[in-house]
Every structure is written in C-alpha cells, then in structure tokens.
Amino acid sequence: MxxxxxxxxxxxxxxxxxxxxxxxxxxxxxxxxxxxxxxxxxxxxxxxxxxxxxxxxxxxxxxxxxLTVTWHHSGSTVDLIHGDWTPSLAGRTIVVDPGHGGSATGAVYEGVKESALNLAIAQKTAAALEALGAKAVLTRTGDTDLSLYARTELASRHKADLFLSVHCNSSATNREATGIYTAYKGGSRQSLALADLLRQTMVGATGAADMGTHNRSDLAVLRTARMPASLVECGFMSTPSELRLLQDPSYQALLAQGIARGAALYLAA
Ligand SMILES: [Zn+2]
Incomplete structure (x- = not known):
C-alpha cells in the first residue's frame, strides 16, 4: 500500500x-x-x-x-512503468537462443568461451520468463553446434511470440568498453520497439552502461526471424572487469531478469 x-x-x-x-x-x-x-x-x-x-x-x-516508456503499437497509448511492476507472460511462447555453441565458440577471453556464457545467461532467462508464466524454449541446452537457420526455424515451429538471441560482446580496439547493446532488424518497427525496451530493462536491472539500440539487418538470426526478434549483447568479454561480471551467476541472473522484463513489457503493449 x-x-x-x-x-x-x-x-x-x-x-x-x-x-x-x-x-x-x-x-x-x-x-x-x-x-x-x-x-x-x-x-x-x-x-x-x-x-x-x-x-x-x-x-x-x-x-x-x-521510468520505462512503452509506446503501444496503435500509437495512441503510452505506458510509463515505475518500479518493478512486470506484466504476466501467461499464454506466451518465447524462444531464447544462446548464441554460438559446439565448435563455434564465439569470442574467447582468458579461456572463457562466449558460447558458455551465452548458455548460462539464456538458461537463467528461460527460468525468469517461466516465472512470469511464459513457455520458454531454448534453441540449445548443451555445448552443441546449431546453424543460424535452425534457430529461427525452431521459433517458427513453436509459433513463438518472440525470438531472443543472447550474446556477449567484445572489442578488438577498446579494452575498456562496457555495457549493454541491443540489436534489431531494420524496417521492423516491432523489433525496434522490442530491442529498445530490452536495452532499457537490461540497463535498469544491472546498472551497466548503455551502448544503445542498433539496426543489425546483417545478422542472419534477425533477418530470418518471422516474429519480433532482438539480439542482446550482455557486456564486453574483452574488458577484464566486465568479463568477471559476466561469469558471476548473480550478475547473470540480473541480466536474465532484465531480458524477461523487457519481453513482458513488450508483449503487454
Ligand atoms: Zn556472439
């Protein structure tokens, strides 16, 4: 009260x-x-x-x-969200895609594989989505190879409401870069709105730096998704302090909460 x-x-x-x-x-x-x-x-x-x-x-x-700001698709309603309020995801299906896997490790820093970090964060994200009432489907649950097309085909097969691909970033030139980066397919207003919300809720949950929302139509998983889709970069493995955070299960849980909340706010619109 x-x-x-x-x-x-x-x-x-x-x-x-x-x-x-x-x-x-x-x-x-x-x-x-x-x-x-x-x-x-x-x-x-x-x-x-x-x-x-x-x-x-x-x-x-x-x-x-x-406050978190959500414009509804109609353009005639805007939600201002204060505090931790999160809508239910009952009846929704969300495919969570841990990037890379198997022989495709993604970036490797200090012996840590991006594919392993992605899987840990994605599993926590699936649990957070299910706690909000969604059916969450992971594209892989182990360290296995999986083609980019198989990932979005799985989402189509499940008639998913959203496709979320989880990655970690790295920079060859800036060893001090930190923060959250979200990507969407250009030309999709829905995917832009989703990516923008995920950026806000992930930054809000973690307190990480805000690296913006970016048009990445070059990414096959975004191009081939038939539903609103976003690829999230959870932090920079190339920056030692952020690599330690990305390995920390409690920080992974904060990232997962931020992703789940962004998905819930998007689908409530
Ligand atoms: Zn990656």
Missing part, C-alpha cells in the same frame, strides 16, 4: 510538471527546465513550440525520471 501511494503521488507530480510546461508560450525551439518537487530533472532533448504552446517530449522526461 505505501508503495502504491508513493507511485500515485509520483505520477501526480509528473503530470503537474508536464501540464505546467504545456502552458508556457514561445516562438521556437527552446530549452525548458523541468522540476520535480522543486528539483531539476536533467533531460537532454529540447522542447518545441506548436500553436503557441511549449511541448516537452514525454519520453525524454520520463526516462530522466527513471
């Missing part, structure tokens, strides 16, 4: 801040300071003027306040 009350007053303050801003008039793009309970909310998108009203972008303000 106290949480509910806090959430309600939080939204009341947000709506007040936004409606006050809407009454400011002007003649061009301008910088507007938004304050919540008297404290400045740092957001980095300029407001703009239309019909003598100053419009403040909802996404920029809401994300600056730590």
């Amino acid at each position: 106290p949480l509910m009350k806090r959430t309600t007053s939080f939204f009341a303050a947000l709506i007040l801040a936004l409606s006050l801003m809407l009454n400011v008039s002007g003649s061009s793009r301008r910088t507007v300071q938004v304050r919540l309970n008297g404290e400045a909310v740092p957001f980095d998108t300029a407001a703009y003027i239309e019909n003598n009203r100053t419009m403040v972008p909802l996404r920029a303000v809401a994300e600056a306040l730590g």
Whole structure:
C-alpha cells in the first residue's frame, strides 16, 4: 500500500510538471527546465513550440525520471512503468537462443568461451520468463553446434511470440568498453520497439552502461526471424572487469531478469 501511494503521488507530480510546461508560450525551439518537487530533472532533448504552446517530449522526461516508456503499437497509448511492476507472460511462447555453441565458440577471453556464457545467461532467462508464466524454449541446452537457420526455424515451429538471441560482446580496439547493446532488424518497427525496451530493462536491472539500440539487418538470426526478434549483447568479454561480471551467476541472473522484463513489457503493449 505505501508503495502504491508513493507511485500515485509520483505520477501526480509528473503530470503537474508536464501540464505546467504545456502552458508556457514561445516562438521556437527552446530549452525548458523541468522540476520535480522543486528539483531539476536533467533531460537532454529540447522542447518545441506548436500553436503557441511549449511541448516537452514525454519520453525524454520520463526516462530522466527513471521510468520505462512503452509506446503501444496503435500509437495512441503510452505506458510509463515505475518500479518493478512486470506484466504476466501467461499464454506466451518465447524462444531464447544462446548464441554460438559446439565448435563455434564465439569470442574467447582468458579461456572463457562466449558460447558458455551465452548458455548460462539464456538458461537463467528461460527460468525468469517461466516465472512470469511464459513457455520458454531454448534453441540449445548443451555445448552443441546449431546453424543460424535452425534457430529461427525452431521459433517458427513453436509459433513463438518472440525470438531472443543472447550474446556477449567484445572489442578488438577498446579494452575498456562496457555495457549493454541491443540489436534489431531494420524496417521492423516491432523489433525496434522490442530491442529498445530490452536495452532499457537490461540497463535498469544491472546498472551497466548503455551502448544503445542498433539496426543489425546483417545478422542472419534477425533477418530470418518471422516474429519480433532482438539480439542482446550482455557486456564486453574483452574488458577484464566486465568479463568477471559476466561469469558471476548473480550478475547473470540480473541480466536474465532484465531480458524477461523487457519481453513482458513488450508483449503487454
Ligand atoms: Zn556472439
């Protein structure tokens, strides 16, 4: 109950801040300071003027306040999510694909194979999805070879609602790179929305750096998926401090929670 009350007053303050801003008039793009309970909310998108009203972008303000923003496909509803609220995944089927496997190890750093990290994170993701009521199907459950096409064919066979491919990143040039990177197939608004949500929820769950959402139509698993699909890069194996995190079962569980929550928020839209 106290949480509910806090959430309600939080939204009341947000709506007040936004409606006050809407009454400011002007003649061009301008910088507007938004304050919540008297404290400045740092957001980095300029407001703009239309019909003598100053419009403040909802996404920029809401994300600056730590809310997760979901636009519904219709474009006429937006969900602002505060705190840990996660919708149910009952009745949904999600295919989780641990990248690489068998002779295809992916990157190897300090003797750690990407394929093994991907499997550990994907198994925890499947468990987190099932805890939310989904049927989760892994494309592989052991250290085995599997073609890129077999992975998305499995998703089609199961009539999956989503296809999520789990990978870990590496950089040959920047040994200090860290953070979460999510990818989608260009031209698919659904996949872009999914990848963008996964980025937000994974960063939110782990506190990792945000490496953005990227158009990666070059990736076969995204190109051949017949349902909304995203490939997530959970962190940089090439950066020793992040490699240690990626091997830590409790950090893997946070990544898994972030992925499951992103999937649930997407499918609730
Ligand atoms: Zn990979």
